Structures are given as structure tokens and as C-alpha cells.
Amino acid sequence: MTQPPPSGRAPPATKDNRQKLFERAMSRQAYAGHALIEVLHTAQELFGHLTPELLREVALKLKLPPSRVLGVATFYNFFSLQPKAEHTAVVCLGTACYVAGAPQLVQALERRRCACAAADADKEAGPARLSVQSARCIGSCGLAPAVVLDGRILPRVSAAQLERELDKIGITA
Amino acid sequence: MTPEDLNERAAAERARQQGFRERLHCCTAAGCLSCGAEELKRDLTAQVEARALSQQVEVQGTGCLGLCSRGPLVRRASDGAVFHELTPSEAGLLLQPGDAAAEAALAAKRLDTAHPFFAHQQRIVLENAGRVDPERLESYLAADGYSALARAVSELSRQEVLAELRASGLRGRGGAGYPTGVKWELVAKQPGTTKYIVCNADEGDPGAFMDRSVLEGDPHRVLEGMAIAGYAVGANQGYLYVRGEYALAIQRLQGAIRQAEREGLLGPRVLDSAFRFRVDIRIGAGAFVCGEETALIASIEGGRGEPRPRPPYPPEKGLWGQPTLINNVETFANIAPIIRHGGAWFAAIGTERSKGTKVFAVAGKTAHTGLVEVPMGTPLRTIVYEMAGGIADGGRVKAIQTGGPSGGCIPERLLDLPVDYESLVGAGSMMGSGGLIVMDEASCMVDVARYFMEFCRDESCGKCVPCRAGTVQMHQLLERFCAGQAGEHDLALLKELGTLLREASLCGLGQTAPNPVLSVLRYFPEELDQRLHHDAEAAAAAAATEPA
Ligand SMILES: Cc1cc2nc3c(=O)[nH]c(=O)nc-3n(C[C@H](O)[C@H](O)[C@H](O)COP(=O)(O)O)c2cc1C
Ligand code: FES
Numbered sequence: 001m002t003q004p005p006p007s008g009r010a011p012p013a014t015k016d017n018r019q020k021l022f023e024r025a026m027s028r029q030a031y032a033g034h035a036l037i038e039v040l041h042t043a044q045e046l047f048g049h050l051t052p053e054l055l056r057e058v059a060l061k062l063k064l065p066p067s068r069v070l071g072v073a074t075f076y077n078f079f080s081l082q083p084k085a086e087h088t089a090v091v092c093l094g095t096a097c098y099v100a101g102a103p104q105l106v107q108a109l110e111r112r113r114c115a116c117a118a119a120d121a122d123k124e125a126g127p128a129r130l131s132v133q134s135a136r137c138i139g140s141c142g143l144a145p146a147v148v149l150d151g152r153i154l155p156r157v158s159a160a161q162l163e164r165e166l167d168k169i170g171i172t173a
Numbered sequence: 174m175t176p177e178d179l180n181e182r183a184a185a186e187r188a189r190q191q192g193f194r195e196r197l198h199c200c201t202a203a204g205c206l207s208c209g210a211e212e213l214k215r216d217l218t219a220q221v222e223a224r225a226l227s228q229q230v231e232v233q234g235t236g237c238l239g240l241c242s243r244g245p246l247v248r249r250a251s252d253g254a255v256f257h258e259l260t261p262s263e264a265g266l267l268l269q270p271g272d273a274a275a276e277a278a279l280a281a282k283r284l285d286t287a288h289p290f291f292a293h294q295q296r297i298v299l300e301n302a303g304r305v306d307p308e309r310l311e312s313y314l315a316a317d318g319y320s321a322l323a324r325a326v327s328e329l330s331r332q333e334v335l336a337e338l339r340a341s342g343l344r345g346r347g348g349a350g351y352p353t354g355v356k357w358e359l360v361a362k363q364p365g366t367t368k369y370i371v372c373n374a375d376e377g378d379p380g381a382f383m384d385r386s387v388l389e390g391d392p393h394r395v396l397e398g399m400a401i402a403g404y405a406v407g408a409n410q411g412y413l414y415v416r417g418e419y420a421l422a423i424q425r426l427q428g429a430i431r432q433a434e435r436e437g438l439l440g441p442r443v444l445d446s447a448f449r450f451r452v453d454i455r456i457g458a459g460a461f462v463c464g465e466e467t468a469l470i471a472s473i474e475g476g477r478g479e480p481r482p483r484p485p486y487p488p489e490k491g492l493w494g495q496p497t498l499i500n501n502v503e504t505f506a507n508i509a510p511i512i513r514h515g516g517a518w519f520a521a522i523g524t525e526r527s528k529g530t531k532v533f534a535v536a537g538k539t540a541h542t543g544l545v546e547v548p549m550g551t552p553l554r555t556i557v558y559e560m561a562g563g564i565a566d567g568g569r570v571k572a573i574q575t576g577g578p579s580g581g582c583i584p585e586r587l588l589d590l591p592v593d594y595e596s597l598v599g600a601g602s603m604m605g606s607g608g609l610i611v612m613d614e615a616s617c618m619v620d621v622a623r624y625f626m627e628f629c630r631d632e633s634c635g636k637c638v639p640c641r642a643g644t645v646q647m648h649q650l651l652e653r654f655c656a657g658q659a660g661e662h663d664l665a666l667l668k669e670l671g672t673l674l675r676e677a678s679l680c681g682l683g684q685t686a687p688n689p690v691l692s693v694l695r696y697f698p699e700e701l702d703q704r705l706h707h708d709a710e711a712a713a714a715a716a717a718t719e720p721a
Contacts, residue, residue, distance in 0.1 A: 032475075033475055034473075034474050034475035035475060036475040036476075037455070037456070037458055037472065037475055038455070038456070040458070041417075041456055041458065068476075071477055072475070072476060072477055075460065075477040075478065075479075075634075076457075076458030076459050076460050076478070077458070077459035077460060078417050078457075078458035078459035079458060093379070094379035094380045095379050095380030095536070095537075095574065095577065095608065095610045095624070096380045096536035096537055096542075096610055098379075098624055099537055099538070099610060099612060099616055099621070100537075135418065136377070136379035136461065136628065137378070137379040137380055137381065137382065138203075138418060139203045139204075139382035139385045139386075139418075139419070140203055140204055140207050140241070140382075141241070141380055141381075141382055141534055141536035141542065141608075142204045142240075142241025142242045142244075142536060142542040142543045143204060143207060143208070143241065143242065143244075144536060144542075146207070153206075153207035155207050155208060
């Protein structure tokens with residue numbers, strides 16, 4: 001799944017004003033059905049992921065069949081129906097990064113992710129600690145291979161360097 | 174703002190710029206930003222203030238300087254020198270002109286701008302990269318910004334704009350190379366008053382970032398091109414469909430639209446004329462197929478980005494069923510210079526059938542990587558060996574790949590091909606949007622083909638069966654080759670499916686998905702063969718000797 005680096009586009013959101021900001025975003029689009037994708041973008045920026053309740057609300061307010069809303073939300077890679085993990089690593093799997101060895105980086109990350117998931121298995125349910133995603137070219141081909149770790153680009157990164165960065169944020173083997 | 178105001182504002186900004194003893198342009202495009210360009214610029218600004226030089230030295234951001242592998246880059250306006258990989262203390266040396274010691278210390282960080290990487294470039298689309306601050310309208314005005322739009326709306330008739338464009342011979346930069354002038358005339362001819370301009374900024378080719386650098390480095394130029402198109406074809410509304418991943422580009426475009434509307438360069442009275450033009454941004458949500466024009470239209474309308482059969486083509490029935498002009502970012506970026514200098518000027522650059530320049534994002538195993546803009550007709554060999562410096566550690570080039578998942582590989586021996594639409598298609602690849610990946614002897618061509626097929630499989634929208642099921646099958650077959658488990662009939666099946674996808678798919682994604690495989694079959698059949706026989710034998714041998 002592709003995910004952009006945090007854009008800083010959304011206004012500062014607190015728990016209580018999110019609903020208001022969301023409502024305002026929809027009214028700015030005049031509740032038009034063709035603004036569905038914009039509205040889903042805003043919803044995800046505010047709430048992190050798209051819950052069934054959110055999707056139902058969008059359908060109601062934009063006067064669209066729920067099937068249409070779900071259809072669009074699941075068509076695009078960008079929208080997530082699952083809660084976000086604590087940390088996100090996006091490996092670029094664009095051509096330049098691929099030929100520069102990105103697949104090894106995915107392996108390294110997956111090993112860590114599995115290790116974390118195993119360690120957390122007996123804890124109570126919560127968001128996962130690390131999510132490993134891939135992007136198709138993040139536009140840093142001159143610096144291949146590249147990984148975006150929590151919004152920060154790591155240029156020309158090796159598996160060993162990547163593991164050190166993971167250590168720093170507490171994603172240990 | 175009237176055209177006269179525009180001239181005055183531009184002149185005032187040029188005078189302001191000349192008032193500085195030195196102007197330092199820090200590249201703030203994506204590549205340099207990921208190597209600390211923002212920090213460098215902040216630090217340099219602080220140093221200027223600390224030394225009380227604010228009146229004499231200006232520090233500003235600018236678009237991609239090209240050599241992304243050496244970022245962060247800084248350009249010194251007084252002599253055009255470009256410095257690479259600067260630390261803050263080294264950057265401070267730039268503030269000591271005439272200091273021989275400082276200059277000597279900087280010499281090691283100075284890029285040789287006579288190097289073919291720079292010398293062979295001819296910059297039209299990227300002419301402002303390194304000169305204009307993408308966040309300041311004035312800076313664009315000083316570089317003749319919006320003068321082409323002013324000329325169009327105040328001096329030229331719609332017919333005259335269309336005629337210039339036709340004379341220029343410009344062809345679409347989004348991949349297929351359809352003549353832009355012809356497309357504009359098709360839309361202009363349609364009856365009705367509701368028409369749309371759409372800029373395709375969904376740059377999907379994984380390994381290409383030209384459009385991104387234009388959007389980030391020179392957003393006003395794209396807006397100007399769209400507005401000229403609106404004037405010429407009679408449209409009052411434009412949409413910019415930008416990839417969701419391009420957060421910085423979106424932010425800069427939003428800023429640029431706001432500035433242009435505030436100054437009357439867009440809006441109800443463009444440059445005080447009767448022409449009205451508005452641009453809205455639509456943000457993509459991560460689907461490659463949305464680069465295809467009919468899917469893109471479906472996505473702007475708020476639906477699933479699934480293509481539909483053509484005809485009718487968008488110039489007849491596009492967005493909301495109305496005549497719609499869709500062009501690529503780089504196509505729009507060429508418009509203002511064509512109107513400024515005339516179609517004949519543009520037509521004098523390039524080859525018989527491909528005019529102007531093309532921007533390539535050169536990446537892969539070469540010594541230098543980054544963006545280059547070369548005149549059409551430049552041999553690929555010049556780009557790969559002279560400009561990009563060949564393979565980094567003296568290895569040998571095996572092949573290059575252009576056109577992304579719709580293109581193919583071109584073996585080393587064919588590198589004398591000139592860059593133009595026809596010769597690349599003839600070689601079984603295509604111009605594509607401009608990604609150019611260089612591979613060395615260590616790269617396995619079968620694996621690269623598998624990679625692109627996996628991409629198409631993941632990105633197939635699922636609407637038509639040949640593409641949805643065919644890409645899955647072809648990918649599985651290629652997996653078998655990579656694992657050394659493929660037999661003779663797998664090879665036959667691969668070829669058969671390739672033809673089927675090409676003939677029967679609904680849109681360009683499926684139709685061109687077999688290209689990378691077919692080009693491996695054409696140029697590197699031995700690599701597939703090797704895996705077929707030897708690996709199969711080796712696997713059989715290994716299985717036989719394995720302890721039970
Ligand atoms: C699968 C697919 C993906 C495409 N992706 C892009 C893209 O990312 N950017 C683009 O400008 N054109 C893309 N195109 C081409 C567009 O459909 C369209 O031809 C182009 O935007 C027209 O603009 P032009 O005439 O200026 O080239 C794609 C086509 C297909 C079939
Ligand atoms: S391929 Fe990874 S940044 Fe372009």
C-alpha cells in the first residue's frame with residue numbers, strides 16, 4: 001500500500017474537534033457526490049483510518065449508496081480500513097530502488113515485523129507496532145534504494161542501516 | 174492585473190534581484206530534501222542574517238538542479254557555479270566572495286558544469302529549475318512568467334494559438350505521443366460551452382519523477398499552460414489530477430493557485446480580459462490505472478478509477494460527458510515557451526517527427542543519476558555513457574529500460590538509437606513518460622520482466638478479464654522461470670498469453686503489460702532458455718541427490 005509522507009495539510013486536529021473539521025470539509029464540498037474521494041482523504045487524515053461508521057456517515061451525508069462508498073474506499077490503495085500501526089516503514093519498490101536491492105530491505109523489515117508481532121502475541125489487542133508497506137517510486141530514484149520510516153526518507157539505505165534505525169525507535173529483533 | 178502591470182511587476186522583481194550582490198539558490202526538490210536541503214537552506218539563511226548580509230545576499234529555494242545523486246545542491250547565481258553535498262560550514266564559505274582561501278576550499282565541492290551531464294542538456298521544460306523560487310509568484314514573473322498567457326489573451330485569437338501549437342509539432346509527453354495541436358483542435362471544434370482542461374499529474378511509471386520535479390519546481394508554468402489551453406479550446410475550468418504521494422507538489426500547487434487567483438492571473442477575469450479560468454486540484458489515491466485518461470476521468474468524478482472503452486474519446490465525451498482536453502504535465506510545461514517564442518522556434522528543435530526536448534529521469538546503475546532534458550534525436554548512448562557516466566564501478570551496461578511497465582528493455586548494442594517516439598517503439602519499447610533505468614551485467618532480465626508483470630498484476634483494475642486474469646497467469650509463469658521450474662510449454666504459454674493480453678484488454682494497462690516480457694523474448698531469449706533447460710536439469714539433479 002502506498003502512503004504519502006505526512007503532508008501537514010490537515011489543520012491541527014484534537015480528539016474533540018475532529019468531527020467538526022470533518023463536517024466542515026464535507027460542507028465545503030457542498031456534500032457533492034463527486035467529492036467522495038476528497039471527503040475520504042479528509043476522513044482518513046483526521047481519523048487515521050476509515051471505520052465502517054465513518055463510511056456509513058459519508059454515504060448518508062453525500063447521498064450515495066453505501067456500496068458505492070465502500071467500492072471506492074477499497075479500490076484505492078491509499079485508503080485504509082484498518083487502524084494504523086505505531087510505526088510505518090514504506091519501502092520504495094519503484095524500478096530504480098528495485099534494481100538497487102529494495103527486496104532485501106523488505107525482507108529485513110518483515111523479519112522485524114514478525115519478531116514484534118510474535119513478542120506482542122500474548123499482550124492485549126492494540127494497534128500493531130510496525131507496518132511494512134511498499135510504494136511505487138517515491139521520486140527519490142537518484143537516491144535508490146529509499147525507505148520512508150515514519151515520514152522520514154532514508155536515502156541509499158542498506159539492510160544493516162535500516163535495522164539500526166529500527167533499533168532506535170524500539171522495533172527490536 | 175493587466176498585461177502592463179505584469180510587465181512592471183516583472184521589471185521590478187528583476188531590479189530587486191539585481192540589487193543583491195549574490196543570490197544563492199538551494200535546491201528544494203524531493204531528492205535534495207531527503208539529503209538535508211531544508212536544513213542547509215535554513216542554516217545558510219541564519220548565517221546570512223548573523224553576518225548582517227541580508228541586504229546583499231539572497232538565499233532562496235528552487236526546483237530540481239538535476240544531479241540528484243549529489244544533493245543537497247546549491248547554485249550561485251553570479252557565476253552559475255553549482256556546489257554539491259555541502260555541509261553548513263562549507264556553505265558559509267559561499268558568503269565570502271573574493272576570499273581566495275574560501276574559494277579554494279569550495280573548489281572540491283564545485284560541480285563541473287561543463288561536464289556532459291550539464292553541457293548536453295537543452296532546457297525548455299526545466300529552464301526555470303535553479304532560477305525560480307517555486308513559492309514566490311514574483312520570481313516566476315521575473316522569468317517571463319505569464320507573459321505567454323498575457324500575449325495569448327490580449328494579442329492572439331484562439332485560432333492563432335491553435336495554429337502556433339500545430340506549427341510547433343509538439344506531441345504528448347504522457348507516453349503515446351499524440352500530436353498536441355491536433356488534440357486541442359478536436360476539443361476546440363466541439364460545440365457547446367462547457368468544456369474541461371485536465372492535467373494528468375498522476376505520474377505512475379515506477380522509476381520516473383520528471384512531472385514531480387516540474388510540479389514542485391515550477392508550478393506556475395503548468396497553470397499557465399493549462400490556462401492557455403483553456404483559452405484556445407474554450408474551456409473555463411481546469412482540473413489538476415495529482416498523485417496522492419506528491420505531498421510537496423500538492424502543497425506548492427495549492428499555493429500557486431491561490432497566488433495566481435489573488436493577482437487575477439486565474440479567475441473570473443484572466444489578466445483583465447473577458448476570459449475566465451479556474452483550476453482545482455484533485456488528489457489521486459494510489460491507483461496506477463488512474464493515469465489512463467478514461468480512468469482518470471472516472472476518478473475525478475468521484476468513482477472507482479476504472480477505464481471505459483474508447484471511442485468516444487475524451488475530446489468528444491470526457492469529464493461529465495463534456496468535451497475534455499487531457500494532457501500530461503510536461504506537455505503543459507512546453508506551452509508557455511511555444512507561445513512566447515513561436516511554434517517555428519520549437520519545431521526547429523528535435524527530429525523530423527519528434528520536436529522539442531524530452532526530460533528523462535536517469536536512474537539505476539549509472540555513475541550519475543538525476544534529471545536530464547535533451548533535444549529529441551539525442552542518441553541513447555550519449556545519455557547513458559557521456560551524460561550519466563556509464564556504470565558506476567566501470568562495469569558494463571547490459572540494457573536500459575524505458576516506458577516503465579508499458580515499455581521494454583533496449584539492449585546495449587542498440588543504444589545508438591535516437592530518442593524519438595518512432596524509434597523507441599520500433600525497438601519494442603516506448604518513450605513513456607521518461608523513466609530511463611540503466612542495468613548492468615548483474616541484472617537479470619527475466620527478474621525485471623517478472624517485476625513489471627507483478628506491478629501490472631497488482632495495478633490491474635479488474636474490470637476486464639484478459640488483464641485481470643492474464644497478468645496473474647503471466648506472473649505465475651515468470652515466477653516459474655525465476656525459480657528454474659519452467660518447461661517448454663510454459664514458454665509457449667507465455668507467448669500466447671502475451672498476444673492475448675495485447676489484443677483483448679480494455680485499456681492500455683493490459684494491452685501493454687506484456688511488453689517487458691516480449692522485449693526480453695526478443696533481445697535476451699537466451700536468458701529465458703538458460704533458466705528453462707539448465708536450471709530444470711540442475712533442479713532435477715538436486716532433487717535426485719537430496720537425502721530422503
Ligand atoms: C495504464 C496507463 C497509465 C498511464 N499513466 C499516465 C501517467 O501517469 N501520466 C500521463 O501523463 N499519462 C499517462 N497515461 C497516458 C494517458 O492516458 C494520456 O494518454 C495522456 O495523459 C495524454 O496526455 P498527452 O497527450 O499530453 O501525452 C497512461 C496511460 C495508460 C494506459
Ligand atoms: S524507484 Fe524508488 S524512488 Fe523512484
